[in-house]
Amino acid sequence: MRITHVTDVFLPRLGGIELQVDDLSSRQLHSGHQPTVLTTTAPGADTADAVPVRRLGHGTAGIGPYRVVREPLLLRALRADRPDVVHAHISAFSPLAWTLTRLAAADGIPTVVTVHSMWHDIVPLVRRYARRYGAASWPVTWTAVSTAAAAAVQDALDGAPVAVLPNGIDPAAWLAPPAPRTGAAPTLISVLRMVRRKRPAALLDLLLVMRTVRPGGFRAVLVGDGPLLPGLRRRVAAAGAEADIVLAGALDRPAIRALLAAADLYVAPARHESFGIAALEARSAGLPVVARAGSGIADFIRDGTEGWLVHSDDDLRGTVESLLDDPARLTAVARHNRAVAPGVSWGTVLAAADALYDTAAHRQCRLPVHCRGQFVSPRNPSISYTL
Incomplete structure (x- = not known):
């Protein structure tokens, strides 16, 4: 044809x-x-x-x-x-x-x-x-x-x-053996373009607030490029948070796979995500996903099964903090995601x-x-x- x-x-x-x-x-x-x-x-x-x-x-x-x-x-x-x-x-x-x-x-x-x-x-x-x-x-x-x-x-x-x-997506291509955990703080990851509608600034706001109330309690890696990236990096530097919050810029797929294998939780902050291919890649890699309800991500993330769906930024922060306090919930969802491939391929x-x-x-x-x-x-x- x-x-x-x-x-x-x-x-x-x-x-x-x-x-x-x-x-x-x-x-x-x-x-x-x-x-x-x-x-x-x-x-x-x-x-x-x-x-x-x-x-x-x-x-x-x-x-x-x-x-x-x-x-x-x-x-x-x-x-x-x-x-x-x-x-x-x-x-x-x-x-x-x-x-x-x-x-x-x-x-x-x-x-x-x-x-x-x-x-x-x-x-x-x-x-x-x-x-x-x-x-x-x-x-x-x-x-x-x-x-x-x-x-x-x-x-x-x-x-x-x-x-x-x-x-x-090819789910099997994203499912790599999990990186060995060294007892360090859990790692949050998000892959997104640094543009306003993807809301990287709102995610950084959340991370900076969380860092003040639980210093050393997590590490975050944000992957992606775009016009907002320089300003976001200046904010991280001004807060002295470079060790805890890494803005990695644009990376190729193999590098992103390696980061997903070493992470514990994927966070998608956009309110109006039409599909969420990066979130699906993370879910295929075995990561639990926290995303907004009512977005396209809800087609492949069921609340409490493959991840959690939230309704506001406050809800997002509260969910992430509760998961950091209860790693067994993260482990259970990660085990499910690694064992059950998504229906989209x-x-x-x-x-x-x-x-x-x-x-x-x-x-x-x-x-x-x-x-x-x-x-x-x-x-x-x-x-x-x-x-």
């Missing part, structure tokens, strides 16, 4: 969507599909993509990875790939993905949209856009990466059905994506009961899809 993934942001820019689209398309390539990525993100100096990447908008106006590309050029680029299905990946701001979703659906190409962000704070804005262009009535299969994210998308689309297509995600592609093809056919054999696009006969 020829699959065109449409994403405004892509490698070498680093982020959740960029890595997830790269992983998904690479695994689809290895499973026998023919994926292509369509993006406006410029290549890096040493870019070497395993999956073909078509990068549009070079030399045009734009901000960051976003570029202004006229619709006729977008449609020509899309038709040049002759995709059997378009899979568009949308965040809070994705002009390329929104436009190509509309063009692909109107051109008769089976189209799946996956929303990777929590829209709760921007539902009115997205609803106005969706109503203006009639997005809820497009022949598109809508999905989001978690139950919580899907609820906001459905709200923005005035009740249109929205399925869940979670992010993929690349195998289940790839199978779900294939099923959604079939659903999108049937929707374009508009005859789901009688449509069988070879689907031919009513708008573009050069596009066909075997049902």
Whole structure:
């Protein structure tokens, strides 16, 4: 199957969507599909993509990875790939993905949209856009990466059905033998981008307060880069807390695996986490996870089983402190997490994506009961899809 993934942001820019689209398309390539990525993100100096990447908008106006590309050029680029299905990946701001979703659906190409962000704070804005262009009535299969994210998308689309297509992961790749414990204080870890919506400053506030009431009672490692990192490091230095709170910056996956194997508890402070891939990686490594209830993390963390779900920053602090005082609870959940793999894996995600592609093809056919054999696009006969 020829699959065109449409994403405004892509490698070498680093982020959740960029890595997830790269992983998904690479695994689809290895499973026998023919994926292509369509993006406006410029290549890096040493870019070497395993999956073909078509990068549009070079030399045009734009901000960051976003570029202004006229619709006729977008449609020509899309038709040049002759995709059997378009899979568009949308965040809070994705002009390329929104436009190509509309063009692909109107051109008769089976189209799946996956929303990777929590829209709760921007539902009115997205609803106005969706109503203006009639997005809820497009022949598109809508999905989001978690139950919580899907609820906001459905709200923005005035009740249109929205399925869940979670992010993929290889749980076994994260399950390493636990590092030997030396009797030192327990280690808390969080892997997050140092941007406002991930709330690293709120997490640091919590850690600094805890450090004053239980000096030497824990060690914390925060992994990730972003514009807030320099200021956070200055705060740690001003508090003289460098020995207890480590801001490690960006690390590669092997280094993160090693840190997870040596940690005791994973903390996810974001209120509106659409999925929480780093939390799932930590849970796959055997770590108990403390996260916010109502976020995407609640799809794979059950309160009291794989970790704990909290409702406020005060609740977060109280839960973490109670766990530091009762290490047996941490040990019990860690034992469960190491023994029972999460239900989300690349195998289940790839199978779900294939099923959604079939659903999108049937929707374009508009005859789901009688449509069988070879689907031919009513708008573009050069596009066909075997049902």
